[in-house]
Amino acid sequence: MVKKSIWSISASAGKRDPLSGNISTDTVIIGGGMAGVLTAHFLEQAGVECVILEENRIGSGQTKNTTAKVTAQHGLIYDRLLQSVGKEKARQYAAANQEAIHRYRILAEKYQMDCQWGDCPAYLYTSVDSKRLRQEYEAAKRLGIPGELTEKTELPFPVKLALKFENQGRFHPLKFLYSIAGDLKIYENTKVKHVEGHTVTSDLGQVTAKNIVFACHYPFQNVPGYYFMRMHQERSYVVSVKQTCSFNGMYYGIDEDALSFRSAGEEILIGGGGHRTGKKTAGNSYDYLAHMAEKYWPGCKETARWSAQDCMTLDNIPYIGLFSRSCPDWYVATGFGKWGMTSSMVSAMILTDLILKRECPYADVFSPQRYNIQASAANFIKDSGHAAAGLLKRAAGIPKEKLEEIRPGEGAVIEHDGQKYGVYKSETGKKYAVSVKCPHLGCQLEWNAQEKSWDCPCHGSRFDYQGRKLDEPAQEDTECYIWEED
Structure with a gap:
């Protein structure tokens, strides 16, 4: 089955032209996902000229792979926030996410979108230990979030306890995104390669802007900010089924x-x-989810399977605000964890206020400046260069017996003459070798058999078995050598 979300299957949008030459604008936004498009929408509504630069198509990153829950219920978050950042900042977090739900609802109604918006409750549930849910309930109550503890759910199995938040939401994220993008100035298939000062350099031209917003899931610019030291990435998997x-x-x-x-x-x-x-x-993971679906709904029909990638911050709070103290006109939205849709709206709210120099009641708790990097942190950055340079020449020398150890449809790391290669053998016998040194900062890539990809355990860059980049922060592909079966 093709790994494609139900959102991608059921929605499409007209293509946008790529950038052509050099232009100037008030604000340039890097990334055409939900966070970038919402930020541009709010700024344009306030009279600020914006340009969005998107490497592929709008919504083609994590937005198309979300489960599209719009909720202030982010796991066991509020009890932890009360203990780690205190009541005032925990209240900011709660209020920002509650307002985000309201903003989505307003936009869906205002523009009469066919995005399948629906108000609904959200539940946390446990089948093991109810103590943590009771603590979360008490924490939410202290922060003004109405909740209800219950043992009754619609789940096809009994639970020990559930915590219910009313008036949350769900929708079709791509239909919403395509609608809100409307007449925004968006350049697709425009890859940003470097940012310096007030200039964003792409492969097709430069954009000069007063304000620069990094809304590209993972900030690819290592310095300043050092976000690669402050986040890791996680994979998550989804299966959709009918007849349930x-x-x-x-x-x-x-x-x-x-x-x-x-x-x-x-x-x-x-x-x-x-x-x-x-x-x-x-x-x-896909087979596990399909097995559980069959267990709960015998005879159900699988309709799609897909995966997402999430940026996880050190304290589970997104980084939304000033990119770095040394760059007062750069802004960032990243580290959304598993809650990308709600956090995208929170990002748009906060970044719009900051760029317009308005007071923002939520900025403190999300501020990226809550974590300070010493100047010596630059010593951690090593120029990895082109990690795969010369691969085509060297890879051909791998002994045939080592290649034969790999079974069709599988990948493995092979070491030969002091060099490591990631080799994948297709079902038809083709062999693809890539360098296992990530072109971002040089960590060793690992084979992901579920996705047939080479993934970086350090910062989350991913490449397909032919070395083509799938996920940032890496900005370049890694070279690939192909053998044909004799």
């Missing part, structure tokens, strides 16, 4: 290996099986 039932609510399990559920029309989306990017896992 329909859930009014959205569900997120807090137990180890628990699943998430939501309805989308006639389908149920089942999420789980996540892991740190680049970490080897036992078994196949």
